Amino acid sequence: MSSTTADDGTAEADTDTDAETDETDTLTLVEAVRDALYTELSLDERVMILGEDVGENGGVFRATAELVDEFSAERVVDTPLAESGIVGTGIGLALSGLRPVAELQFMGFSYPAFDQLVSHAARLRSRSNGQYSVPMVIRMPYGGGIRAPEHHSESKEAFFVHEPGLKVAVPSSPADAKGLLIAAIRDPDPVVFLEPKLIYRAFREDVPTAAYEVPLGEASVRRGGTDVTVYTWGAMIQPTLIAADNVADEAGIDVEVVDLRTLSPLDTETIVNSFERTGRAVIAHEAPKTAGVGAEIAATIQEEALLYQEAPIRRVTGYDVPMPLHELEEYYLPQAIRIEEAIRETVSF
Secondary structure (H helix, E strand, C coil), X not given: CCCEECCCCCEECCCCCCCCCCCEEEECHHHHHHHHHHHHHHHCCCEEEEECCCCCCCCCCCCCCCHXXXXXXXXXXXXXXXXXXXXXXXXXXXXXXXXXXXXXXXXXXXXXXXXXHHHHHCCHHHHCCCCCCCCCEEEEEECCCCCCCCCCCCCCHHHHHCCCCCEEECCCCHHHHHHHHHHHHHCCCCEEEEEEHHHCCCCCEEEECCCCCCCCCCCEEEECCCCEEEEECHHHHHHHHHHHXXXXXXXXXXXXXXXXXXXXXXXXXXXXXXXXXXCCEEEEEEEECCCCHHHHHHHHHHHHHHHHCCCCCEEEEECCCCCCCHHHHHHHCCCHHHXXXXXXXXXXX
8 A cells, every 4th residue: 555544544654565574685776776676587587688788887877786697698688879779679579578677877868769668668559459568667867966967867757757658667765666666577568767866875774685566656655744745756755854854843844745656657546635634735856847747746636636725736846947067956956945945835825
């Protein structure tokens, strides 16, 4: 389940990973990604990895480190520097009965492959009237915060959410990263798996050693509250939780934090249920504001829960400009102070 409800009607944080064992390892998010890949390569001979430098070098962020030694160059395949070719090859492999996991080094490098994704991967089930599907995963590190140059810090998740036929998952913690990625690999349709590289090695948590799935399409209530809900995902969970603690300590504001985890399909039930409890909403994401996923969340709330609304919905986002270079990157990204200010304004309305 995405959340549980206490006796007073508030939501309690969901920490259940559905694992079948109590054994855990303490991992970072990128280590949990590698653990998921290792697990599925071990369990399913159809699973393979392809991408630039994923083999001998272990990937640009070492998410595939040493997997080629364990599973051979036939299952962990170094490709030419050609994103369209990587995704196109993955589609063909998926149609042939395999379960490819394609890595694109950065989200900003996905644009040459966009035609393959939206014209073929997303449409083949519909085009064949259900005769074929494309069970593949496209992994992309995304987002800012590491002071990288142009095309290395993009947050364009709305591009993929807008395309019917694609699923889009974004973990915010190591445990979710492993469970979501396993679920994505096992899914019968193409899944764009966005990895927030800002928190690749930011913290560790206990991750079950067994194989388990975090179901696609289920949000998680990370923090229960009664006064206002903040909806967010990926790396923005961390500043949101900091902001929630700050306003609780300083102003007694009880903030609920909903981690969407999957942007397509959206867990509208959890979104609406949380808003009905609190009556106020703030949405935080680092992508540009205009036509971002936050706008879809706000529209969903308006359509499904307007009569519960106590204040205007506020969005705390990146700006409608290209991701700036190093000196302004921190200013561009939503920080805890901006989320905190939006919470205070919403509750005071």
